[in-house]
Amino acid sequence: MTGADYERELKGILSGDQSTLMATTRRFTLEERAGYFLTTKRHVLVVRGAGSLGFDLVALRGTWAFPIEVKSSLVERIGFSENARVTEQIAAYRRECAAADVLPLYAFRLKRANGDPWRLFAGLYAADPIPTEGLGRLLVTTGKVPKVETTERGNSLLNWNKGLPLHRFLHYLLDRDG
Numbered sequence: 001m002t003g004a005d006y007e008r009e010l011k012g013i014l015s016g017d018q019s020t021l022m023a024t025t026r027r028f029t030l031e032e033r034a035g036y037f038l039t040t041k042r043h044v045l046v047v048r049g050a051g052s053l054g055f056d057l058v059a060l061r062g063t064w065a066f067p068i069e070v071k072s073s074l075v076e077r078i079g080f081s082e083n084a085r086v087t088e089q090i091a092a093y094r095r096e097c098a099a100a101d102v103l104p105l106y107a108f109r110l111k112r113a114n115g116d117p118w119r120l121f122a123g124l125y126a127a128d129p130i131p132t133e134g135l136g137r138l139l140v141t142t143g144k145v146p147k148v149e150t151t152e153r154g155n156s157l158l159n160w161n162k163g164l165p166l167h168r169f170l171h172y173l174l175d176r177d178g
Contacts, residue, residue: 006072006109007056010118011048013166014059016040028167032116035167035175042174055093055104061173065102069093069123071158072109080156090156094123106148110160119163122147144172 001009012020016039025033045060055067071078080090097104104123111117122145145164149157 001072001111003070003072007048007070010068010070010107010109011046011057013118014039014044014046014057016043028115032165032167035116035165035170038170038174042176044174057107064173066105067093067097067102068105068107070107070109072111073160074111076110076160078108078158078160079151097123103145105145106158107166108158108160108163113160116165116167118166119158119160120145120166120169121158121163124148145169 009020009024011017013024013036016037018040021036021040025036028036042061047058047060049055049057049067056070057068059066059068080087093104106121106123108119108121109117110119124147146162149159149162151157
């Protein structure tokens with residue numbers, strides 16, 4: 001599968017698409033499956049980003065919105081390169097989100113993972129200000145969504161093992177009883 005395939009998969013999950021949910025969750029635990037299937041009861045509008053907006057998807061529901069950058073890998077750690085174009089793209093993405101006071105998310109899909117393959121990270125670093133409005137502040141300050149790590153050289157790093165599983169994120173956002 002390509003990066004665009006994983007974007008479509010995440011869009012299908014968040015949108016509550018039955019065929020995507022059935023295909024994705026067939027080897028999940030009951031808890032993981034329940035989190036994913038909450039999207040069939042609590043609709044989330046998901047829009048794919050066009051061109052070079054700096055993010056792949058935007059998830060919207062009620063009073064919250066999350067721009068999402070989708071990453072996938074066969075290995076558990078993704079280090080963002082020192083490539084000037086990539087560095088500027090990340091900086092522009094973060095500036096746009098800060099200006100709009102929204103919490104940017106990175107969704108990391110580990111290929112060939114057992115169980116829930118998606119992990120989420122706040123597109124913020126330890127020194128970054130937390131969005132002052134809405135749910136973004138709540139998610140980061142309560143420790144629900146871990147921030148992106150940085151290497152000794154200052155590059156961004158996603159460590160799948162330290163991310164928030166997507167099913168837990170969905171339980172937190174969508175489960176009115178939980």
